Amino acid sequence: MLKFGWFFLIALMAAYVLTGRLRRYALASSLIDIPNARSSHKQPTPRGGGLAIVIIFLAGLPVLSLAGLLAKEVMYALFGAGAWVALVGFLDDHGHIPARWRLLAHFIGGAWGLYWLGGMPPLAFFGYSFDSGWLVQILGMFYLVWLLNLYNFMDGIDGLASIEAITVCLGGVLLYLSGSETIGQGYAPLLLAMSAAGFLIWNFPPARIFMGDAGSGFLGIVLGLFSIQAAWASPNFFWSWLILLGVFIVDATWTLLRRFLRGEKIYEAHRSHAYQFASRYYGSHKVVTLAIGAINVCWLIPLSLWVGLAGLNGLLGLALAYLPLVVLAVCFRAGAKELE
Numbered sequence: 001m002l003k004f005g006w007f008f009l010i011a012l013m014a015a016y017v018l019t020g021r022l023r024r025y026a027l028a029s030s031l032i033d034i035p036n037a038r039s040s041h042k043q044p045t046p047r048g049g050g051l052a053i054v055i056i057f058l059a060g061l062p063v064l065s066l067a068g069l070l071a072k073e074v075m076y077a078l079f080g081a082g083a084w085v086a087l088v089g090f091l092d093d094h095g096h097i098p099a100r101w102r103l104l105a106h107f108i109g110g111a112w113g114l115y116w117l118g119g120m121p122p123l124a125f126f127g128y129s130f131d132s133g134w135l136v137q138i139l140g141m142f143y144l145v146w147l148l149n150l151y152n153f154m155d156g157i158d159g160l161a162s163i164e165a166i167t168v169c170l171g172g173v174l175l176y177l178s179g180s181e182t183i184g185q186g187y188a189p190l191l192l193a194m195s196a197a198g199f200l201i202w203n204f205p206p207a208r209i210f211m212g213d214a215g216s217g218f219l220g221i222v223l224g225l226f227s228i229q230a231a232w233a234s235p236n237f238f239w240s241w242l243i244l245l246g247v248f249i250v251d252a253t254w255t256l257l258r259r260f261l262r263g264e265k266i267y268e269a270h271r272s273h274a275y276q277f278a279s280r281y282y283g284s285h286k287v288v289t290l291a292i293g294a295i296n297v298c299w300l301i302p303l304s305l306w307v308g309l310a311g312l313n314g315l316l317g318l319a320l321a322y323l324p325l326v327v328l329a330v331c332f333r334a335g336a337k338e339l340e
Contacts, residue, residue, distance in 0.1 A: 004187070007063070008194045011056050015198025018052040023202065023209045031094070033210050040157050040276055040285070045207060048093055049199055050215010053165075054086040056195040057222070061188065069187045073116050077225055078188065081113035085148060085221045089214035099267050103145070106217070110144035113225045121231045123238060144224040147245070150252035151220030152213055156276055158205035158285040160292060162196045165219050167296035168244045169193035172226060174301065175240055175308045182233050189226055192219075205286035239314030240304035243321040247292050247300070250325040251275060251334055258335025274334035281332070299324070 026032065026046030033047045061079050064070035088105040091097055097105075114120065120140035155161040169189035176186035196219070202208050227241035242249065251274045256266045264270075271280075279288045300321055307317035329335075 004067075004069070007060070008190055011060055011191055012194040012198045015052045015056045015195045016201050017198075018055060019049045019199050019202045019209060022049050022052055026209065040271060040279060041207070043206075045210055047210035048090075048212040048214065049202060049209035050161075050211035050218065051086070051090065053192070053195045053199050053211075053215050054082065054218050056198070057192050058083055060191045060195075064187050064191065069184055073118070074188070074229055077113045077116035077229075078222055080116065081109040081225060082218050082222050084109045084112065086214045086218040089152075089212065089217040093212045093214055106145045106148050106221075107141060109221055110141045110148070110224075113144065113221065114140055114228070117225065117228050118232065120228060121235070121238075123231065123235055140228065144221055144228075147224040147249075148217050148220035150248055150256075151223070152216045153252045153256070154248045154273065154275065155211050155216040156271070156273065157279050157288060158207035159200060159203050159289040160275060160285075161211055161216050161219060162200035162203050163289055163293040164245075164248055164296070165196040165223065166193045166200065167293055167301070168223060168241075169196075169226075171244045171296070171301040171304055172230065172241060174305060175230070175237055176233075178309050185229065185233060192222060205284070205289060207285075234308065236308050236311070236314055239318055240308035242318055243300050243304040243307060244296070246321050246325050247295060250322055251329055254326065254329045255335040262337075270338070272333075272335055272338055274329045274332035277332045277334070277336075295325075 023046050026048050031046060031048050032044050033041070034044050035042055058079055061070065061075045065072055065075040085106065088097065088102060088109075092102060114137065120136045123136070151161065154164070169192050172189040173186040173193070176182045176184075176189075199211070199215070203211065223241075223245065227238055227245070230241055231238035255273045259266050259270070259272065271277075275288055275292065278291075279285050282288060303312075303317055303321045306312045307314050
């Protein structure tokens, strides 16, 4: 993998340069995120910079495939689903697409990705294997759409979505380095990590450009497809990826569940995620973003490796990883009314 280091360095540099170009385009086109009562930022900021991640990652996929480093079916899954979701997000960034049509488009993207990956693989629960019947495939579709949307929900403070993508992907790369038969699966996550790192230079607190729905939705579905691809290599790897994504999954799920139980419209903008309460409590996006990065590196990555490589039961590892995250969500009042 190291002999292709130049390729990933070029991806990082290209994403950095392209983000700068997109910032100039956003400023010239008045594509500006204006702060309101539901915003976590205070200064008008251009948005849409996540397209740099999309373009550089998608451009790199055929290169990896032609070099024999990525199966064509996986390239079709990632490219087709990712490009489609990014297009829908781009149109929504520039105008407005009703939620029901966005959701339909998200399911279409998820179906495309699942088809080219061969569907959901059999999953193991405490020694029992569940085959990949139609019910499992439907659950796989909802899983991808949920990840796509929760990533959008969690893209609310400077640098957070980028740091999450980078650390999760690097954790996945470490999983794949464990054996010669899986090492090839690490190239695409590494490409995504480098593309996100180039964007992060502009998005690190205080952000000079925001990601936008095109970038956040793209990251959500691509990371979901990575996890399903990993499950085909080893059932334990699926649990490892769920652990890696733990901060976003727990915060978004806990928050939306509480809002749903109160009868609120969960698709409406709000500032009641744990990370949003935390950023207001500490008065800093940087503190919260770096803290979540540290949680991923110091807690979730080691646990994911324990499950994926050392054989810890997947559900047990998931519970162990998520328990302190749930405690943090409760402590930071995830899902509470903002004026409580």
